[in-house]
Amino acid sequence: MSDVFSNSNDLRVARTELLLRISPHEAFAFFADPRHLIEITPSWHVLTVHCPDGADWMSSDARYSISLTIHGHAVEWQLRIAEWKPRESLLIEQVDGPYTEFRHRRDFEAIAGGTRVTERIEYAHLGGSLYQRLIIQPELELLFAHRHRRILEKFGLTDDPEQGRSSNVSHAAG
Numbered sequence: 001m002s003d004v005f006s007n008s009n010d011l012r013v014a015r016t017e018l019l020l021r022i023s024p025h026e027a028f029a030f031f032a033d034p035r036h037l038i039e040i041t042p043s044w045h046v047l048t049v050h051c052p053d054g055a056d057w058m059s060s061d062a063r064y065s066i067s068l069t070i071h072g073h074a075v076e077w078q079l080r081i082a083e084w085k086p087r088e089s090l091l092i093e094q095v096d097g098p099y100t101e102f103r104h105r106r107d108f109e110a111i112a113g114g115t116r117v118t119e120r121i122e123y124a125h126l127g128g129s130l131y132q133r134l135i136i137q138p139e140l141e142l143l144f145a146h147r148h149r150r151i152l153e154k155f156g157l158t159d160d161p162e163q164g165r166s167s168n169v170s171h172a173a174g
Helices: 024-032 034-040 128-154
Strands: 012-020 046-050 063-070 073-085 089-096 101-111 114-124 170-173
Touching: 012 128, 024 089, 024 101, 024 114, 034 046, 034 063, 034 128, 114 128
Parallel strands: none
Antiparallel strands: 012 114, 012 170, 046 063, 063 073, 073 089, 089 101, 101 114
């Protein structure tokens, strides 16, 4: 209980995996454009994405921002594309925002009949383990469960292991 109000900067890691019946090119194109977040984010969050028009701006070191309302509180994020490898991987880093540290990596692997999308979110926040357990972890689990359902719906897939699969978000200290 001593770390409840600590300024702990412990790095946490959340991982998810999704099997999609689309090519790595199609999967990368969908996940690389932050505007697609709007269609897969739960309706109880109000999300706005601010980025240049067109697809030409997306590359390594490009920046954009998002505004997100969580539990009635507006959160502003400034993000940077730290790694851009079309059809292979994408790494987004927080420049300024709610976390003390935040990186979201997506890897795209061609598999028989589609693409494995593996996500790894590394994050640290103030508030300690109680805040992590009561607020952050449940919120991430709800968010990714919703996103996975929406992605599977969008690409005409079900949660059937033969068609697509979404795993639970697993958390671990970094």
